Amino acid sequence: MSNKVIEHLIHAFQAPLTNPVLIFSVVLLIILLSPILLRPIRVPGIIGLILAGVVIGPHGLNWLEKNSAVTLFSTIGLLYIMFIAGLELDMNEFKKSRHKSVVFGFFTFIIPILIGFPVCYYILGYEVLPSVLIASMFATHTLVSYPIVNRYGISKHEAVAITIGGTILTDTAVLIILALITGASHGEINQEFWVTLGVSFAIFLFIMFGIIPRIAKWFFQRLDAEKTGHYIFVLTVVFFAAFLAEMAGLEPIIGAFVAGLSLNKLIPHSSALMNRIEFIGNAIFIPFFLISVGMIVDISVLTKGPSALIVAGTLTIVSVFGKFIAATITQYIFKYSSNQRNLIFGLSNAHAAATLAVIMVGYNNNIIDENVLNGTILLILITCIIASMVTENASKKIVLEGHQDDKHIERVEESEEQIMIPLANLKNMEPILDFATLIKSKKSPYPLSIVSVVPDDEQAEINVQDAKRNLENMAKYASGAETEVELLTTIDFNIPAGIARMSKKVMADCIIMGWPSATSIVEKIVGEKSESILNNTDSTLFMLRLNKPLISHRSIVVFVPPLAESEVGFEYWLEKTFKLAQELSLPISFVCEPRTEDSISLIYKKLKSSVKVKFETYEDWDNIYGLATFNSPDALLVFVSSRQGEVSYRDSLDGLAKRVGKYYKSQNLILLFPARQANEHIDEYETIQTSPFMRKISRGLGNIFNKEK
Known part of the structure; x- marks a missing residue:
């Protein structure tokens, strides 16, 4: 009996896997583990999943091969990518700057093609059709680095608006070219082809923009309670549009993209339906597609000779150069600054979803070879990194010029303030509660929310009772200071996620928690609790290490990094x-740059505070230990940091809690993370956050594109 079981297991796990349940399990495991394992080295999700596909595919460990199930899910993922691309385009921003968008869209479309076609045809030696397809692939771009400009508060800037508009135009034009190339690959392009394509394309557009939006509006209004039905209806529209496009002689991805455009106004970006569409796509369908792309890639091709490497290098150079020239011409026409030019270039340089879609259609129709496919994967990685670097550098300089959007700085009304304290180590809770009482607005009628998150396990019920007893002890302590508190207990599989969920529930403006404790090896791999709380919340967050009474201090020293004045919070x-300084009757010494000093002075005058303030200048912010020269043993030290990827973030702030905790062992410390704008609807498989190592390289690389005239 045992031998049969072992034989059955050996057969089931024999490569390539054939059991559909096991195949699905393996793919889901990869989707789960890939972001976790690659997070420490900041490999972007889109590359991580493709690499996973390379490893498990026929050219790697040969665990999976392209069967009907994988093909079906990857096709759905490809259509999903194009649908979301059409759905997320901001039509209002496009309308505002449509004339300039048309100009930029024309140049960012035509220049990469004019450069790319001769290179592919004459230098790389490809035929006409492959050369046109590859050149059109250069023209596409994905707004991978858009989340960066959003965080810097310059999303309404004209340079950003025309780049978004150009994206709509260039991607649409490339998809039309793709339809022509696909048609040409199946037969001759004659008069009948053009007439058929023109008539069928017109009928297709009439159905998609004349009929579908009316049906969708009626459906959403009549079946308002059927939330599941809304999602199924949207999926039906996507696949029906893909089928219609195919019947019209176009590629299915064009149908999916047009479906996104036709439903654009009917599905608000912040709606529950949009959330469902993105969640399911990002969780299953899109990762399936990315893994299937990796399964096609044959890394051994790169080792068979220099031709594959030459193709990959040429594709990357031509792509980057073409987009830079387009941004430069746009700069001269509209008399933009070099920083605005760099912003346009950074946003339009990244190749991801649309590029992958175009190249996969070409590969499946035998128009391009393996060299181009593998070269495109390398192109995606390099352009995403360059786009991230250049956009971040340009965004910082535009912020320094004072071009942030209005109302970027958040104003929390004192009468509406909500403060939340996650309950952790009971020994540290009393000083944390005292601190919260000191800084809480007296005008706010809301109590302090003390939250306890209990792990969802066998001991959950017992732990809930213990948590309630601990909360009651805190309530008794708070009543001694006549501080009103609200006690909240919740059960969650993940404690940081539970804290983040409760902060949204109570609409917390401020979260106050204890100093991060030592972490285990597992936590270092999957992410520390404090880091998870930071990533999953947008509120101002204070981390406190208060080993001495607050009244023992003689001053407060606040270390404020450059560009902190541009943060939302x-x-x-x-x-x-x-307020803390006033309550403790202590002077404040701000250590910062002159620009930050001016912003602090303005708010100081506006608040009409009686606190004694002085400023000291420090400019070497890459050397955090140099701040020790401003320290005095009886000072309360406040380090202003920033969440990874925000305006004032720099790699010297990595692991700041651990470093200052070890360096200032005998002093009270406060680590402060300002509030940020909520990052909604960012496709995690298209975003890239460069690692500290890459950011250091970017200082040198970025200068190529960031030299002032």
Whole structure:
């Protein structure tokens, strides 16, 4: 009996896998583990999943091969990518700057093609059709680095608006060219082809923009309670549009893209339906597609001779150069600054979803070879990294010029303030509660929310009772200071996720928690609790290490990094710092750059605070240990940091809690993370956050594109 079981297991796990349940399990496991394992080295999700596909595919460990199930899911993923691309385009921004968008769209479309076609045809030696397809692939771009400009508060900037508009135009034009190339690959392009394509394309557009939006509007209004039905209806529209496009002689991805455009106005970006569409796509369908792309890639081709490497290098150079020239011409026509030019270039340089879609259609129709496919994967990686670097550098300089959007700095009304304290180590809770009482607005009628998150396990019920007892002890302590508290207990599989969920529930403006404890090896791999809380919340967050009474201090020293004044939560944390100093009757010494000093002075005057303030200049912010020269043994030290990827973030702030905790062992410390704008609807498989190592390289690389005239 046992031998049969062993034989059955050996057969089931024999490569390539044939059991559909096991195949699905393996793919889901990869989707789960890939972001976790690659997070420490900041490999972008889109590359990580493709690499996973390379490893498990026929050219790697040969665990999976392209069968009907994998093909079906990857096809759905490809259509899903194009649908979301059409759905997320901001039509209002496009309309505002449509004339300039048309100009930029024309140049960012035609220049890469004019450069790319001769290179592919004459230098790389490809035929006409492959050369046109590859050249059109150069023209596409994906707004991978858009989340960066959003965080810097310059998403309404004209340079950003025309780049978004150009994206709509160039991607649409490339998809039309793709339809022509596909048609040409199946037969001759004659008069009948053009007439058939023109008539069928017109009928297709009439159905998609004349009929579908009316049906969708009626459906959403009549069946308002059927939330599941809404999602199924949207999926039906996507696949029906893909089928119609195919019947019209176009590629199915064009149908999916047009479906996104036709439903664009009917599905708000912040709606529950949009959330469902993105969640399911990002969780299953899109990762399936990316893994299937990796399964096609044959890395051994790169080792068979220099031709594959030459193709990959040429594709990357031509792509980057073409987009840079387009951005430069746009700069001269509209008399933009070099920083605006770099912003346009950074946003339009990244190749991801649309590029992958175009190249996969070409590969499946035998128009391009393996060299181009493998070269495109390398192109995606390199252009995503360059786009991230250049956009971040340009965004910082535009912020320094004072071009942030209005109302970027958050103003929390004192009468509406909500403060939340996650319950952790009971020994540290009393000083944390005292601190919260000191900085809390007296005008706010809301109590302090003390939250306890209990792990969802066998001991959950017992732990809930223990948590309630601990909360009651805190309530008794708070009542001694006549501080009103609200006690909240919740059960969650993940404690940081539970804290993040409760912060949204109570609409917390501020979260106050204890100092991060030592972490285990597992936590270092999958992410530390404090880091997870930071990533999953947008509120101002204070981390406190208060081993001495607050009244033992003689001053407060606040270390403020460059560009902190451009963060959303700048004014809020500054008010809280002044309030703390006033309650303790302590002077404040701000260590910062002159620009930050001016912003602090403005708010200081606006608040009419009586706190004694002085400023000291420090400019070498890449050397955090140099701040020790401003320290005094009886000072309360406040380090202003930033969430990874925000405006004032720099790699010297990595692991700041651990470093200052070890260096200032005998002093009270406060680590402060300003509030940020909520990052909604960012496709995690298209975003890239460069690692500290890559960011250091970017200082040198970025200068190529960031030299002032």
